[in-house]
Amino acid sequence: MDEVSRETKSIVDKVLKDVGKASAAKQLVIGTVSGWCTGFVTMKVGKAAAVAVGGGIILLQIANHKGYLKINWDKVHKEVDKLADKVEEKATGDGPKFLDKMERLVDRNIDKAEELLKNKQRKAKRWYHSFIGDEDYFQVQEIHIFLASFVLGFSVGIVTAS
Structure with a gap:
């Protein structure tokens, strides 16, 4: 592997020295073509990676929503x-301060309380609609918002990359 690395480095050095001695027009053409190739390959690889990561996130979110997997968020947060x-x-040489840790703890507990209230609100809405006999009531859930925003973001990404 080390030998391949040296050979590649020597080839790149030779090409760069040759290009540096060439005329300005030749340098412009080589620079433009190599930049375009790099950008084109980066966009293709980037799109494929974005689709793979986005699709994986959607599949995990759907599996979580359907109850196929249960994520221990407390452990993940820790x-x-x-x-x-x-x-x-x-990065800074100092560890996190006590107030930073307390802020994270309070933020997570507020998120848990908010989720609990949302669940109670959903139950109250279901009870109310079952009480009045409205069984066709559609409930917007977090997964619907996530999927809609993902599709919108994916569409904008495809349009801007083209």
């Missing part, structure tokens, strides 16, 4: 906090 603390310590 691991993310540990990782964020390590990154902050490496």
